[in-house]
Amino acid sequence: MKIVYDPRHVFYSPKQEFDRYKMVENPETPSRLEKSINLLKLKYPKNFVNSADFPRSYLYLAHDPDYIMWLKSKSKETEDGAEYFPKVFGYDRIFDNGTPILNNSFEMAWISAKCALTGAKILLEDPEDFVYVGTRPPGHHAGLSMGGGYCYMNNVALAAKYLQSKTNGFIAILDLDFHHGNGTQEIFYNDNSVLYISIHGNPSSHFPYVSGYEWEIGEDEGKGYNINFPLEAGIGGNVYLRVLEKCILEIDDYDPDFLLVSFGSDTHELDRMGTFNLKGNDYAEIGRMINQLSVKKLIVQEGGYNAEGNADAIDNLFYGLSR
Numbered sequence: 001m002k003i004v005y006d007p008r009h010v011f012y013s014p015k016q017e018f019d020r021y022k023m024v025e026n027p028e029t030p031s032r033l034e035k036s037i038n039l040l041k042l043k044y045p046k047n048f049v050n051s052a053d054f055p056r057s058y059l060y061l062a063h064d065p066d067y068i069m070w071l072k073s074k075s076k077e078t079e080d081g082a083e084y085f086p087k088v089f090g091y092d093r094i095f096d097n098g099t100p101i102l103n104n105s106f107e108m109a110w111i112s113a114k115c116a117l118t119g120a121k122i123l124l125e126d127p128e129d130f131v132y133v134g135t136r137p138p139g140h141h142a143g144l145s146m147g148g149g150y151c152y153m154n155n156v157a158l159a160a161k162y163l164q165s166k167t168n169g170f171i172a173i174l175d176l177d178f179h180h181g182n183g184t185q186e187i188f189y190n191d192n193s194v195l196y197i198s199i200h201g202n203p204s205s206h207f208p209y210v211s212g213y214e215w216e217i218g219e220d221e222g223k224g225y226n227i228n229f230p231l232e233a234g235i236g237g238n239v240y241l242r243v244l245e246k247c248i249l250e251i252d253d254y255d256p257d258f259l260l261v262s263f264g265s266d267t268h269e270l271d272r273m274g275t276f277n278l279k280g281n282d283y284a285e286i287g288r289m290i291n292q293l294s295v296k297k298l299i300v301q302e303g304g305y306n307a308e309g310n311a312d313a314i315d316n317l318f319y320g321l322s323r
């Protein structure tokens with residue numbers, strides 16, 4: 001087991017987001033990751049590795065070059081300390097009002113993506129059974145040519161494309177963040193070489209609202225390789241784990257060469273960005289169930305906005321993964 005972590009994430013600190021007609025504090029903070037990383041450092045100090053470097057053109061594996069150029073130039077022209085909120089939907093390439101562009105957004109999102117690529121590289125080159133990537137900003141809401149939901153570059157999609165560029169392998173992406181990974185779904189919607197399967201809060205009442213319904217099953221060659229399980233607010237471990245069992249069976253049937261998990265701890269009972277009520281022992285069970293699949297696993301951190309909830313979730317997930 002290895003843990004990929006780049007301490008430079010602390011230099012990324014968006015201050016505000018626009019929510020329901022007013023500016024509020026942005027919850028995508030360094031502290032949300034630091035508490036769980038500190039805990040992992042105490043328990044597994046020898047398992048940590050820093051991010052490696054990669055050619056920047058690797059971003060085009062999962063993103064439209066125009067979007068990457070836009071993000072780069074918009075970051076560069078934003079003054080240090082300022083936060084630019086996109087104003088024109090579509091043209092501005094960010095689909096919500098929670099994802100400001102800062103002077104270092106491009107650079108920091110790229111470091112986060114490199115952490116995921118590093119995890120993928122370790123999975124290929126070392127005999128590791130699982131690699132955890134503790135990183136932010138998160139990625140699963142970033143699509144081919146648009147960011148949003150605190151995401152700028154799709155870390156897990158980049159890792160999947162990287163693995164495929166080196167092996168032609170089949171990949172399953174299990175998205176366990178509270179929110180539907182609209183970006184990841186979009187990137188692989190026509191692709192039968194990547195199974196995307198997600199459990200999340202019902203999008204009729206939860207972000208990202210536009211996607212995550214059960215009738216979104218993929219298109220063309222990808223038809224049947226996109227599976228959504230939207231669940232209602234207030235559910236706990238009982239319901240969640242029953243649905244996860246279905247996902248595990250789907251993944252087992254697909255028989256992938258690699259399993260990538262978009263892991264969000266905003267499903268925790270302490271996290272009120274989500275409305276599920278998972279407890280510590282539920283995450284241990286999630287880890288145990290994932291571990292039943294005999295395939296190399298890359299677990300990439302997505303959301304999770306309550307530092308205590310995140311640490312409890314990660315601690316128990318690791319316990320379950322070792323069983």
Ligand SMILES: [Zn+2]
Nearest residue numbers: 177178179303
């Ligand atoms: Zn989330």
